[in-house]
Amino acid sequence: MSTxxxxxxxxxxxxxxxxKRYETYAIRAHTALxxxxxxxxxxxxxxxxxSSQSVLHTLPLVYAAYLGxxxxxxxxxxxxxxxxxxxxxxxxxxxxxxxxxxxKSWSGYExxxxxxxxxxxxxxxxxxxxxxSIRDASAISPIMSIAKGPQYVGRMLSDGIHLPIIGIxxxxxxxxxxxxxxxxxxxxxxxxxxxxxxxxxxxxxxxLERHNGGQVILGKWFNYFAYxxxxxxxxxxxxxxxxxxxxxNVWRVLDEGMKVGTLLAHVPWLGVYLSHIPLATGALDIxxxxxxxxxxxRVQRGAxxxxxxxxxxxxxxxxxxxxxxxxxxxxxxxxDGCLIVVAGADTTSxxxxxxxxxxxxxxxxxxxxxxxxxxxxxxxxxTFDVRYHREMRWxxxxxxxxxxxxxPVPGGSQRRVxxxxxxxxxxxxxxxxxxxxxxxxxxxxxxxxxxxxPDAFWPDRWLLASTTLGSFPSSASSSAEADGVRDFxxxxxxxxxxxxxxxxxxxxxxxxxxxxxxxxxxxxRFEMRLSEGWDAREYEWKFRxxxxxxRPEMPVRLRVRCT
Ligand code: HEM
Numbered sequence: 080m081s082t083x084x085x086x087x088x089x090x091x092x093x094x095x096x097x098x099k100r101y102e103t104y105a106i107r108a109h110t111a112l113x114x115x116x117x118x119x120x121x122x123x124x125x126x127x128x129x130s131s132q133s134v135l136h137t138l139p140l141v142y143a144a145y146l147g148x149x150x151x152x153x154x155x156x157x158x159x160x161x162x163x164x165x166x167x168x169x170x171x172x173x174x175x176x177x178x179x180x181x182x183k184s185w186s187g188y189e190x191x192x193x194x195x196x197x198x199x200x201x202x203x204x205x206x207x208x209x210x211x212s213i214r215d216a217s218a219i220s221p222i223m224s225i226a227k228g229p230q231y232v233g234r235m236l237s238d239g240i241h242l243p244i245i246g247i248x249x250x251x252x253x254x255x256x257x258x259x260x261x262x263x264x265x266x267x268x269x270x271x272x273x274x275x276x277x278x279x280x281x282x283x284x285x286x287l288e289r290h291n292g293g294q295v296i297l298g299k300w301f302n303y304f305a306y307x308x309x310x311x312x313x314x315x316x317x318x319x320x321x322x323x324x325x326x327x328n329v330w331r332v333l334d335e336g337m338k339v340g341t342l343l344a345h346v347p348w349l350g351v352y353l354s355h356i357p358l359a360t361g362a363l364d365i366x367x368x369x370x371x372x373x374x375x376x377r378v379q380r381g382a383x384x385x386x387x388x389x390x391x392x393x394x395x396x397x398x399x400x401x402x403x404x405x406x407x408x409x410x411x412x413x414x415d416g417c418l419i420v421v422a423g424a425d426t427t428s429x430x431x432x433x434x435x436x437x438x439x440x441x442x443x444x445x446x447x448x449x450x451x452x453x454x455x456x457x458x459x460x461x462t463f464d465v466r467y468h469r470e471m472r473w474x475x476x477x478x479x480x481x482x483x484x485x486x487p488v489p490g491g492s493q494r495r496v497x498x499x500x501x502x503x504x505x506x507x508x509x510x511x512x513x514x515x516x517x518x519x520x521x522x523x524x525x526x527x528x529x530x531x532x533p534d535a536f537w538p539d540r541w542l543l544a545s546t547t548l549g550s551f552p553s554s555a556s557s558s559a560e561a562d563g564v565r566d567f568x569x570x571x572x573x574x575x576x577x578x579x580x581x582x583x584x585x586x587x588x589x590x591x592x593x594x595x596x597x598x599x600x601x602x603x604r605f606e607m608r609l610s611e612g613w614d615a616r617e618y619e620w621k622f623r624x625x626x627x628x629x630r631p632e633m634p635v636r637l638r639v640r641c642t
Contacts, residue, residue: 187623
């Protein structure tokens with residue numbers, strides 16, 4: 080009998096080592112490692128001549144002892160000085176289990192929690208048993224060159240094999256999958272989407288005009304706009320929220336699905352298990368099935384215009400010498416289709432809502448932008464003619480500053496150092512193999528070592544520092560002095576709302592184009608102000624992160640301009 084207990088203890092040790100070494104999400108491997116040894120032990124007991132009743136009585140004890148030993152080994156190892164991340168500080172809960180951060184993420188304030196941890200522990204914090212968050216700007220570039228992390232396995236209820244491009248961990252496969260995406264966002268391709276943006280933005284303006292003198296929840300309208308446009312742009316149509324409103328609760332499903340997805344991002348293995356149970360995750364299941372349906376319909380229907388799937392389905396290569404070896408599998412296309420709505424619509428709507436929040440709480444900035452829009456697009460001038468965008472320095476400064484202060488993906492990007500590598504140096508930190516690591520956008524954007532007055536909405540900083548947006552204006556310089564900013568700090572490398580490097584946001588230029596077109600159209604047509612009685616501080620309090628930031632309802636009064 081004692082030999083059996085001893086063997087069980089050793090088996091638990093071996094199982095712990097296998098989990099640690101291979102970190103597999105394969106359900107068969109989990110079953111074998113979790114249930115195999117105690118089942119064998121019970122078989123052994125049966126063969127010693129023990130009655131089946133005694134074996135049955137011992138059964139719970141054997142399983143409990145084995146799983147208990149496995150749990151104890153795991154916890155002891157994670158908090159021991161032998162763990163590769165032992166040198167990095169962090170809360171005990173984070174070191175012990177990923178469930179700690181999973182629970183924190185449910186509130187939507189994970190970005191603030193991690194920011195607090197950085198204040199308390201410094202630039203490198205252990206936020207999971209095998210996970211680090213880094214606030215040091217010099218670490219951004221090395222982190223962004225590492226392969227993607229496993230969060231999307233859980234987030235997308237993946238089987239661990241099929242994933243949208245954003246979650247592909249093998250760099251060579253990511254590069255292969257990225258090629259059609261890159262073709263879809265070249266300058267000529269972007270030009271092809273301008274008319275669709277303009278059509279939807281016109282529809283937005285018309286719909287808002289019907290509320291002249293009244294109150295609207297502006298963010299909702301941006302949701303409708305962004306979703307309708309993204310469906311046009313990706314699938315060649317399929318949504319009319321601007322016309323019909325959100326009767327089928329697309330956005331509620333999206334918000335709820337993202338919440339569940341955020342929890343699962345911390346425990347990817349659970350996402351793999353739930354992917355085998357139909358409707359186990361409610362909204363997330365509905366969201367993913369809906370996106371799969373849109374993609375399948377689009378692929379079966381074929382192209383009616385040069386939409387995103389024109390490129391993702393290699394239709395653009397039909398007459399080219401660069402012919403693909405084979406048509407992309409439907410599963411690959413539907414996996415990417417699931418990403419498009421979240422990556423393309425939710426983020427852009429979040430950015431637009433935050434931008435108008437910043438404008439409406441900063442009347443001077445609002446007025447300057449109004450003047451700039453009136454200068455380039457006086458009444459009667461087509462705001463959808465994008466040729467002036469580059470010259471609109473204040474508009475660009477306002478956009479950059481909004482994305483700094485309220486990044487639509489506040490947590491940033493996760494990467495994972497491959498198990499079979501030698502580790503990576505990121506800034507001063509050594510990141511051992513098998514470690515997931517985040518460059519924490521929220522903390523980096525609000526670090527005074529990167530940006531003066533980091534918590535203030537101060538678009539002038541972009542003019543002050545500008546190399547890309549124009550020359551250094553003397554008026555901005557004096558306003559900095561008046562504001563008491565003597566040692567002006569501005570580190571553009573630390574501005575990462577779209578991440579950085581080859582695996583960054585491929586839709587960055589499309590997003591900026593959409594934002595500029597919508598802002599110009601709305602500023603030319605309307606005067607806006609926040610509804611009286613609404614506490615503007617609510618926006619910051621209720622700005623939550625479920626991968627993409629969910630924004631509180633912001634009531635706005637608007638009036639059609641007479642000029
Ligand atoms: C303001 C709007 C947007 C923001 C702030 C934003 C931000 C981001 C971020 C932070 C990532 C993660 C990159 C990484 O893992 O390092 C990402 C990835 C991605 N975004 Fe965006 N995004 C925006 C708009 C868009 C739009 C309009 C599209 C168009 C469909 C898009 C498509 C994608 C795709 C496909 C990826 C995955 C890229 C890859 O892994 O290669 N995004 N985005």
